Amino acid sequence: MAQAIVRVVALGKSYPTAAGPFPALRGVDLAIEPGEFVAIMGPSGSGKSTFMNLLGCLDTPTSGDYFLAGRNVAHMGKDKLAVLRNRTIGFVFQGFNLLPRMTLEDNVALPLVYSGIGRDERRALARLELGRVGLSDYAASLPSRISGGQQQRVAIARALVNAPQLILADEPTGNLDSHTSDEIMTLFAALNDEGITLIVVTHEPDIAAHARRQVRFLDGLMVSDLPTPARRAGQARSAC
DSSP states (O other), X not given: OOOOSEEEEEEEXXXXXXXXXXXXXXXXXXXXXXXXXXXXXXXXXXXXXXXXXXXXXXXXXXXXXXXXXXXXXXXXXXXXXXXXXXXXXXXXXXXXXXXXXXXXXXXXXXXXXXXXXXXXXXXXXXXXXXXXXTOGGGTTOOGGGSOHHHHHHHHHHHHHTTOOSEEEEXXXXXXXXHHHHHHHHHHHHHHHHTTOEEEEEOSOHXXXXXXXXXXXXXXXXXXXXXXXXXXXXXXXXXXO
């Protein structure tokens, strides 16, 4: 069996408050294998966003261990975490986070700057990923010139450009209408069919139905970990 891309053991995160430490995440055990497509679900305050921040090395746990591609990163320093994020993880956020004065090509190429890739190679790789998400003709456009759905496709291209081992998407359809949301999730499913590992945080069952596996959080605890029902998963994937 392949080594898990994500493995957490008794993972916990607490935040200081006037009343004492608040446990946002409590003793989570979970493994995600390469090539999986997992939806992390739960209501507001359930711990799912805290869990995503830990998986993305944007925060460090209070307790437990986190193995990312076999390396225990739970207590790694900020500089090492930054390098690891850039090389291993691609991020897609609800708000797109595109720089408004940069072309789509330059937005997609931005992670490659921090990887030390030369300008010509950066531009070629950025154009390649824009083509992968169906936006080859828009490379010279500014973000304000395209729709929200297209901006999210650019964000996905940016997440892919460093060939990461893992894509983390935090409420990636939260700013989109239902039709565009379905298009974005269909794109994610197609990328997963290529073997890309995807973890999507969502509170919407229709979005989670595109994943192959659904993990639910409540009050800082992981309360279920189940395959997506075959009928719904089949419907979602047949649209790819």
